[in-house]
Amino acid sequence: MNDRIQTAFNDQINEELFSSYIYLAMAAHFERMNLDGFTNWMKEQAQEELEHAMRLFDHINRRGGRVFLKAIGEPPSEYGTPLEVFEKALSHEQHITGCINELYKIALEENDYPAQIELQWFIDEQVEEEENVGRAVEQLRMAGDNQSALLMLDRELGQRTGEEEE
Ligand SMILES: [Fe+2]
């Protein structure tokens, strides 16, 4: 892989690790609110982002490239109401979609076919991520100030396990 692709993939590893960090901070935020289901959902999400970082890490190494790990940014510790937390998660995923699209564009410009194939998995994944987080935002909007609806959603999202993914 050429330098431009290698740098872009390394930057994306950092984005995915930072995503994991944000979701972990959101998990801690929900844990403080005693919303165990949302906490579980966020922990699963943090785990999934680590796996995304590892896919890119492996891709670079398998192709004889070099992994450079940079410092991971500090996520905020406060996220507001459950709706605000998921709204922030959604705008974060939209940001990541933009990063993946940009990465794919670079892979096209550099005629890097293996990178394009690897990135197609991420393009699919981002559709799923925005869909899942977007649905949670909509459901939280519907719940509004209704505490029992909120607890029902907390229970429902808490069902998420690692095995359902992919
Ligand atoms: Fe990701």
Ligand SMILES: [Fe+2]
């Ligand atoms: Fe994500």
